[in-house]
Amino acid sequence: MENIPQTCEVLVVGAGPAGSACAQILARTGLDVLLVDEHDFPRDKVCGDGLIPDALAALRRLGVYEEVLARAQRVSHVACIGSRGGRVDVPGTLAVLPRRELDMILCTAARRAGARWLAPARFEAPLLDGERVVGARLQVGGQALEVSARWVVLATGARAQALIASGLCERHTPSGVALRAHVRHASLAQRLHAMEVVWHRRLRGGYGWIFPGPDGVFNIGTGLLGSHQADAQGHGHKQPMNLRRLFDDFCEVYAPARELMAGGQIVGDIKGAPLRCSLTGARWSRPGMLACGEAAGSTYAFTGEGIGKAMETGLLAAQALQSQQPESLTDAQVRQRYEESLRALHPRFALYEKANRVNNYPWLADLVIWRAQRSPAILKRLSGVLEERTNPGHLLSVRGLMKLLVASQ
Known part of the structure; x- marks a missing residue:
């Protein structure tokens, strides 16, 4: 296959928000990054398309905030609506932009930063040297292509096939x-x-x-x-x-x-x-490979929001791999850096998992809405959930629910 890259320092598989964010940051540092995806871009992606503050903050870090907002529909509030019409x-x-456009902007920014691009290229399996991942076997134009890499970043989304092939899947469903x-x-x-x-x-x-x-x-x-x-x-x-x-x-x-x-x-x-939620269902790494985005379970339970946290995990993967001399980083050091950064996020994900009870018991939404209509303090706490200053798990704990029932709160 002439003119198709067969070696790189970092191979990023998947050009959604997580993969493109990771590829851009690494390419900025001068690393030889190859970004691949199974689809030509632009392409459609099933998503709610909502950009909440954590996503907007990541877009700022990636230097595309103004470009995204110039195309997006800006929104000033989220309306929470309960069973009884409250x-x-x-x-x-907030903003809304279809993933077809958002992902194209992020992918283009990664390429502009210096990442090489190959699509359509479907990931089939990692290349191994013993237990260490040293690249990947791809399908390109109906032919097998082996790409050697110092590191592979798996950002293949919620479907389990790539995780299974990579030996990272702990939950197939x-x-x-x-x-x-x-x-x-x-x-x-x-x-x-x-x-x-x-x-x-x-x-x-x-x-x-x-x-x-x-x-x-x-x-x-x-x-x-x-x-x-x-x-x-x-x-x-x-x-x-x-x-x-x-x-x-x-x-x-x-x-x-x-x-x-x-x-x-x-x-x-x-x-x-x-959807893959709550940073569960997959190992986050193995020697020579990191998983990020929905492959690592980056979507919040309760809200189903995933764009911001996908980009954040991609940025954390890039941060773990960054070095002036990447070959000086041992597998253990890179994996420890990355997994510690994800563990630091885990308590927040766990509390969103607890808050998921609202979806199972809609009367809880009615209660929260009823109280927020009467209490500026509770409305402020709900706004804090959007801004990630307040955790919904605290709001919907037994203690939090008791407070909602107290009229003076």
Whole structure:
């Protein structure tokens, strides 16, 4: 295969937010980085498309904040809506941009920084020297290509195949699933300006959302956390819940969703995708390889938000690999750096896992919304969840719930 790179210092597999962030930072330092993806770009990606403050902070670090915001739909608040119709608007610095555009911006920035690019190139398996990963076998144009690398960063998303092939998978089944559509509705775009998240007893176990995007195109979808149960070997089965039925139920119980789907123009396909949450389900590293993004479980349970934390794990992987003399870093040092940085994030993920009880018991959302309507202090705490100054696990602990019931709080 002429003119196709076959060696590099760092091979980054997957050009979503995690992989592109990692590739850009490493390329900035002068390392020879090869970024590959199984799809040509731009390409579609199933996601809610919402950019909350942690994502915006990462975009600033990557130098693309202004470029993203110039294309995105800016949003001033998240509307939390309960089963009984209660609503509270939580202020925040937010935006919505389809992943097709966001990921293209991030991938282009990595290439602009000096990362080489190869697509479509599908990851098949790591190359091994004993137990150490020393590259990867790819499929390019129907032919096998072996790329040698000092390090491989696996940023292949929530699907388990690459993790299994790499010996990193601990949970074959996902943490959850989501279904979304892009729908253009010019009239509704004049009236619906918030990122709306809806809990309802008909959606128990999950939630629905409508996010206003650029050009009058909305992202509408439903997410279901805890959709699969795993056994001790990491295998499991899907819970008896039809995701498309959940989507239809959302449209039945929430009038704006019904109006959007009945009178709007669907743009592209209605698609579903798995979620891997809470930094669980996979080993984060092995000699010669780091896993980041959703491959490492970077999505939050409870909210299903993953773009910001995917970029953050990609930045942490790059930080662990950075050195003026990369060959001087031992496997143990790199892996220790990286895994310690992820362990530092783990308590926050664990509390989001606890907060996931709202999805299983929608009446909790009704309680929080009711109190936030009457208490500026609680509304401020909800805003703090968006800004990552307040943890939702604390808000929804037994002690936190007791406080919600105290009128003076």
